[in-house]
Amino acid sequence: MSTLEMIEAAALRLQGHVRETPILTSPFLDEIAGRRVLVKPECLQHTGSFKFRGAWSAISGLSEADRKKGVIAYSSGNHAQGVAYAAARHGISAVIIMPSDAPKLKIDNTRALGAEVVLYDRSNESREEIGEAVAAKRGLTLIRPYDEPLVIAGQGTTGLEIARQAAVLGVEQADVLVCCGGGGLTSGIALALEGHAPGLRARPCEPEGFDDVKHSLALGRIQNNAATSGNICDAILTPQPGDITFPILQRLCGPGLSVTEEEAMRAMALAFLRLKIVLEPGGAVSLAAALFRRSEIQGDAVIIVASGGNADPDVFAKAMEFLT
Amino acid sequence: MSTLEMIEAAALRLQGHVRETPILTSPFLDEIAGRRVLVKPECLQHTGSFKFRGAWSAISGLSEADRKKGVIAYSSGNHAQGVAYAAARHGISAVIIMPSDAPKLKIDNTRALGAEVVLYDRSNESREEIGEAVAAKRGLTLIRPYDEPLVIAGQGTTGLEIARQAAVLGVEQADVLVCCGGGGLTSGIALALEGHAPGLRARPCEPEGFDDVKHSLALGRIQNNAATSGNICDAILTPQPGDITFPILQRLCGPGLSVTEEEAMRAMALAFLRLKIVLEPGGAVSLAAALFRRSEIQGDAVIIVASGGNADPDVFAKAMEFLT
Incomplete structure (x- = not known):
């Protein structure tokens, strides 16, 4: 709710x-x-x-222990940039899962905003599987874009x-x-x-x-x-x-x-x-x-x-x- | 000062x-x-x-008697639009002297913002002479762009x-x-x-x-x-x-x-x-x-x-x- x-x-x-x-x-x-x-x-x-509002809200609303471990998001667009920058300004790490065919400028921007970008092949890889594996291994919290x-x-x-x-x-x-x-x-x-x-x-x-x-x-x-x-x-x-x-x-x-x-x-x-x-x-x-x-x-x-x-x-x- | x-x-x-x-x-x-x-x-x-700031300041700073008579400005650019709109929102008339070869969009905008546009021929008319004649006849106050x-x-x-x-x-x-x-x-x-x-x-x-x-x-x-x-x-x-x-x-x-x-x-x-x-x-x-x-x-x-x-x-x- x-x-x-x-x-x-x-x-x-x-x-x-x-x-x-x-x-x-x-x-x-x-x-x-x-x-x-x-x-x-x-x-x-x-x-x-x-999108920066929701990203800041979600990251600042985590427990300190969870926040320290970092966050993860799937997005090639505005949510990616919002999460990347909000995480950087909290001093925590962010992993953004992006399709490898996303525009180079968007990938570069997301990296420049401080996020680690993990690329996946849209045609034969599942971003959810890759994301869940990375998240589980490193204890990252998933920031969903709207739900x-x-x-x-x-x-x-x-x-x-x-x-x-x-x-x-x-x-x-x-x-x-x-x-x-x-x-x-x-x-x-x-x-x-x-x-x-x-x-x-x-x-x-x-x-x-x-x-x-x-x-x-x-x-x-x-x-x-x-x-x-x-x-x-x-x-x-x-x-x-x-x-x-x-x-x-x-x-x-x-x-x-x-x-x-x-x-x-x-x-x-x-x-x-x-x-x-x-x-x-x-x-x-x-x-x-x-x-x-x-x-x-x-x-x-x-x-x-x-x-x-x-x-x-x-x-x-x-x-x-x-x-x- | x-x-x-x-x-x-x-x-x-x-x-x-x-x-x-x-x-x-x-x-x-x-x-x-x-x-x-x-x-x-x-x-x-x-x-x-x-420019709207200075225009509003000048118009609102006039005596009520002067303000009612209206204002005049020379400009084909930002000062024209600022004066036109500030005058319109004060409910007073504004005359803007513009060169007849000014871009049509600027002339249209200045008119649409409520000003009366007086066009002059840059090559053989003096905007000061035209402006002074209009101002004197109608008791308009000149709003200079910066001095x-x-x-x-x-x-x-x-x-x-x-x-x-x-x-x-x-x-x-x-x-x-x-x-x-x-x-x-x-x-x-x-x-x-x-x-x-x-x-x-x-x-x-x-x-x-x-x-x-x-x-x-x-x-x-x-x-x-x-x-x-x-x-x-x-x-x-x-x-x-x-x-x-x-x-x-x-x-x-x-x-x-x-x-x-x-x-x-x-x-x-x-x-x-x-x-x-x-x-x-x-x-x-x-x-x-x-x-x-x-x-x-x-x-x-x-x-x-x-x-x-x-x-x-x-x-x-x-x-x-x-x-x-």
């Missing part, structure tokens, strides 16, 4: 280590969205995504900040659009808002065709995506909602929203032009939903969690073409 | 209207710079640059924030590198630091060949640049330091730094990759100085004011090429 108390406890552990991201606005985005748009740019978080109460609690600190910041800005009723993969960030935010800003309602945003959370919420039970790859929003492609996250989403969230790849890229371009921030496709689906699905949103303000900015330069350049 | 008291008074007028920008960091930038790099991204300010005490006071609020934020981060001694055109931002920050963080020293950063402030400081008197155009850092190309700003810079600043166009573009690329922010060339010269002029900087930390992010998409794409 993840609870509001766990999120508040995580916030205390995160204080001074995690960045409180600001709220950004632009009259040009308000115009397109037809309402006030408040953007929380988690791309400005350490390692370029909200883990301490991770959900860390991501939920984003929601505590939103509750405070929205109150200062006079926004009491609004949809809070959250980029959603396995649901760690969305469920954490939903729990924080339930406790501190009950007029704000989290809503998961996903790429079309990978909108398992939207369909699962609509049907009332966990649904799988037909495909597991083949969309530019790589950071948030998960086969299905998590077992821990889904009941939270079901109890607290409004209906899911989904957007096309082109809409995500257009949102990246507008974030460049109007907010001066860098978003990756998976981190821009919430903004895309606010801008291009306005009829599915209620109220005179909408809050956007722009979850990450680790965009490949080529993908970013492609998104910029939508400006011309 | 601009004084610390004027900056503190401006801060009170700006409260709730101007964004307190965060401090961003990256271990990758620390590595290149050879010291801790703390970046204050004023690109995230309203209208994409620090204006209320504007300097507004830009100086950036320095108050830096003093507070550096203290929280435990940085008491450091150079504060500031992108410098006419010196409004640099002189305002220098005054604020003198009062609130005397261990922090402002240093102006400019493009090579347009480093009039650096040369003026070195020689002890105002020097002109040989050229007035022909550099990619368009936002900070001014012929010479201001009459009001220069004595402040002379009394309080460390030596100037200058960087090449290529270094400014490399800094833009690294800001994209490591900080997830969009900088324009003129807003990146301070980061470039920290990264590529490390031997000219002292101390184990350096603070960077990244002053603006209104980059043309084509220029940004060119900067991104340095990543490959």
Whole structure:
């Protein structure tokens, strides 16, 4: 279980280590969205995504004895970098299991952030088997990317900040659009808002065709995506909602929203032009939903969690073409 | 005269209207710079640059009778957008005199921010004559871009924030590198630091060949640049330091730094990759100085004011090429 108390406890552990991201606005985005748009740019978080929050929460929440032995994670993306950097700043070792065909830059970054990278061959090795062997031998704790109460609690600190910041800005009723993969960030935010800003309602945003959370919420039970790859929003492609996250989403969230790849890229371009921030496709689906699905949103303000900015330069350049 | 008291008074007028920008960091930038790099991204300010601070300060500092009549500014760039938006949010009219060959996007943006744009022909009309005629007829107050005490006071609020934020981060001694055109931002920050963080020293950063402030400081008197155009850092190309700003810079600043166009573009690329922010060339010269002029900087930390992010998409794409 993840609870509001766990999120508040995580916030205390995160204080001074995690960045409180600001709220950004632009009259040009308000115009397109037809309402006030408040953007929380988690791309400005350490390692370029909200994942650092959950990683810090999980590592700082371990017993000292367990923490000293080190941690392990499977990921080629934002979770890997978040865990690597949070571990390094705790002065402990981290092993990250990455596919050998992952982009060289991501492997180099993860190493440069202080982690030991163990590569595996996607086609004939199992990362779970390799990971379990390494973990057992060295007594490492596995940090799961979303179906883990301490991770959900860390991501939920984003929601505590939103509750405070929205109150200062006079926004009491609004949809809070959250980029959603396995649901760690969305469920954490939903729990924080339930406790501190009950007029704000989290809503998961996903790429079309990978909108398992939207369909699962609509049907009332966990649904799988037909495909597991083949969309530019790589950071948030998960086969299905998590077992821990889904009941939270079901109890607290409004209906899911989904957007096309082109809409995500257009949102990246507008974030460049109007907010001066860098978003990756998976981190821009919430903004895309606010801008291009306005009829599915209620109220005179909408809050956007722009979850990450680790965009490949080529993908970013492609998104910029939508400006011309 | 601009004084610390004027900056503190401006801060009170700006409260709730101007964004307190965060401090961003990256271990990758620390590595290149050879010291801790703390970046204050004023690109995230309203209208994409620090100019909104000075504009708000100047407009809010007018008598109510003067303010009601409206304001006027000459600029095709960041000052235009700052004045236009600050005026609109005060509910007063703004006239911006822009060259008819300014990029259409900038003209459109300035209009969309609520200003009345008066175009002039650069080759055979004087913007001063046109501006003075319009101002006299309608009783408008001219908002100068830097040689204006209320504007300097507004830009100086950036320095108050830096003093507070550096203290929280435990940085008491450091150079504060500031992108410098006419010196409004640099002189305002220098005054604020003198009062609130005397261990922090402002240093102006400019493009090579347009480093009039650096040369003026070195020689002890105002020097002109040989050229007035022909550099990619368009936002900070001014012929010479201001009459009001220069004595402040002379009394309080460390030596100037200058960087090449290529270094400014490399800094833009690294800001994209490591900080997830969009900088324009003129807003990146301070980061470039920290990264590529490390031997000219002292101390184990350096603070960077990244002053603006209104980059043309084509220029940004060119900067991104340095990543490959």
